[in-house]
Amino acid sequence: MTVPGGATRLDAQLAFLAEADRLKSVLRATTLHDASRRENSAEHSWHVMLHALVLAEHAARPVDISRVLTMLLLHDLVEIDAGDAPIHGDHDPAEQEAKEQAAADRIFGLLPVDQRAALRAIWEEFEAAESDDAVFAKSIDRVQPVLSNLEAGGGTWPEYNVTPEQLESRVGTKVARGAPALWAGLKSRIDAWFAAN
């Protein structure tokens, strides 16, 4: 089977998968738990998926874990072009969104047409944060760096001058929307860290 340009369907799939390799070189604001280096967005995506699998019972509403995992597998691919926008950084949301849409056009555009549409739709659903699956996926994407920072003794919170109020408004409200019991369970750990630092 051929796709536009004369390449085969498999060629298009392999071109997409090769491009995706670059996500391993996109560095995030968080570090590994041992603070030895910055985390990259590919290994972050794997870790967030593991969090979703293990913490699914804490979802506010029933989720289809298969769809949640697929969203999280794809959610950061656009960072290959658009970069990671740290939640405690000062990027312009509209500009970042435009960059991510252009990135999605290019990167998902490498796939055969049917897969391009299917995977793009899953990513758009995640971004919209409206369906139960997307709301939970977004919660877990927010909670993994909080746990990393706690394990890394505060991690990059001091560097970004994060206050407990900012953490509550930027992260807590979003985690609590998809997994309220999880945020409640983390509050005592977070409060203890800020009390001591």
Added chain:
Amino acid sequence: MTVPGGATRLDAQLAFLAEADRLKSVLRATTLHDASRRENSAEHSWHVMLHALVLAEHAARPVDISRVLTMLLLHDLVEIDAGDAPIHGDHDPAEQEAKEQAAADRIFGLLPVDQRAALRAIWEEFEAAESDDAVFAKSIDRVQPVLSNLEAGGGTWPEYNVTPEQLESRVGTKVARGAPALWAGLKSRIDAWFAAN
């Protein structure tokens, strides 16, 4: 809800997820496509899952992609204790298997009992390589490093003195078992590399 030792269920889940972070520091025999550094087993797991999602249509028999993704999400966790055993290396298979079983006892053992049993069963199914889902998952786990090595201009094949016959017997037969059309599609790329090097 409490688990043995007085910790809560959430404490046990978070202890497992924190331990899993160490997979980001387990280095593999393959490099990134740009050959800039060795790949780690966490980002490899993410990339293999993306391969499975995109290449599922090439499976020899129908697969449940959700189960395949879950297998691949978990498949390398034992390497935190047992290390990566490169397919072209010279480790003792029985010794490696014993190490991996001990690692599975310890690492899945961090989870609450019900999740420990469920996740361990999925990992054991992958290792047994008998179900259709496991056979396909194993195929994709073998094909991702082949594609990395091809993209990296041969990657670590020269370092391991890999011959086309070894690649066929150690990798080809296993990829072909789960995804024959995929191996057939890769053969011309592999043959071209060995012809030129």
